[in-house]
Amino acid sequence: MLRWRHCCTIGLVALLAACGETSAPEDPSARADAARRDVMFSAQTRVWQDTRRAELVAPDGWLSLIGLHRIELKSHFIGSGETAGIRLSMGPDKLGLLQSDDGAYAFTPERGVAVTLDGAPVRGRVSLRTDADAAPSVLGFDEGKGALTLIERGGSAFVRARHEDAPTRRRFTGIEYWPTARDWQVDAEFVPAAAGATLPIANILGMVEDTPTPGSVAFERDGTRYTLQAIDGGDGTLFLIFADRTSGHGSYSAGRYLDAPAPGSDGRLQIDFNRAYNPPCAFTAFATCPLPPAGNRLDLAIPAGEKVYVPATTV
Known part of the structure; x- marks a missing residue:
């Protein structure tokens, strides 16, 4: 009997303690502050999303690309006509002649075709810079709607073509995001790499280039530590390329992709997967x-940020 009463007493004490815990009043000011922070965080994320969309759909944004052509010969006629060596999907039948000589490039416009170089009218043969320089030359055509630049990747050079009326730009369907969640803004630690360290980075063309790396970023999720190797993003910021x-x-x-801020003096930073x-x-x-x-293929699902893009199937 005493044993039963003793057990009941213990149970009653535990029950009263539990009731006391669940019935403790919640601080309304703390709840209001948390709600304000959530609203502000969502608003800041929305501003970033709007800026991201504006850059993407800009006349010279990624959606304006209409071609990527490897430069394989010393001379290439460029245009949309059937006889062009580098055939554009948009623009005049005959645009001009591209010539290359040991890494130096020149362009001569077709007679009677209006072409600009960095915004100024072209009258004859002009030299061109590639993106290996500070900024590539821009050859404009179609009254400024079209543009050609030269890029270098993996020891090869390419003509990159853009046009404001590119189908990918006209048929853009918008970007979908996972719901914004503050818990995907995570605290991280920057781990510096040895001086001169590089990271082999492959591109979608199958080329691999050793790229300088400043170090890696480490963070924890559900008790597990994950690491992402970083590339210099400029001005001390970090650029992360990851799969999950x-x-x-x-x-x-x-x-x-994910842009991360420069680490603080203590090596700490925040990375926001919502972006x-x-x-x-x-x-x-x-x-x-x-x-x-x-090393950047994470065994972790990150349902935050941009979802896969689904292009339009009709005009």
Whole structure:
């Protein structure tokens, strides 16, 4: 009998303690502050999404690409006509002649065709810079709607063509996102790499280039530590290329990109997966996207940021 009463007493004490815990009043000011932070975070994320969309659909954005042509000969006639060596999908039948000589490039416009170089009218043969320089030359055509630039990738040179009326731009269907979630803004630690360290980065064309890496970013999720190797994003910021368990299952199969701020003096930073975005190759076949290095394929599902892009199937 005493044993039973003792057990009941213990049970009653535990029950009263539990009731006391669940019935403790919640701080309304703390709840209001949390709600305000959530609203502000969602608003800031929306501003970033709007800026991202504006850059993508700009007349010279990634959606305007209409071609990527390898420069294989010393001379190439460029145009949309059947006789062009580099045949454009849009623009005049005969645009001009591209010549190359040991890494130096020149362009001569077709007589009677209006072409500009960096905004100024072209009257004759002009030299061209590639994107290996500070900024590539821009050859404009179709009254400024079209543009050609030269890019270098993996030891090869290409003509990249853009046009404001590109089908990918006219038929753009918009970007879908997972719901914004503050818990995907995570605290991280920057781990510096040795001086001169490089990272082999393959692009979607199958080329591999050793790219300088400043170090890696480490974070924890559900008690597990994950690491992403970084590329210099400029001005001390970091550029992350990653794949996760949503790749091909809700997000773009080849992975996504993420810009991270410069680490603080203590090596700490925050990375916000709500701002993970698709590479240009998710929108066009004419980009040369770098792919995630082997160490950046995470055994973790990250349902945050941009979802896979679904293009329009009709005009």
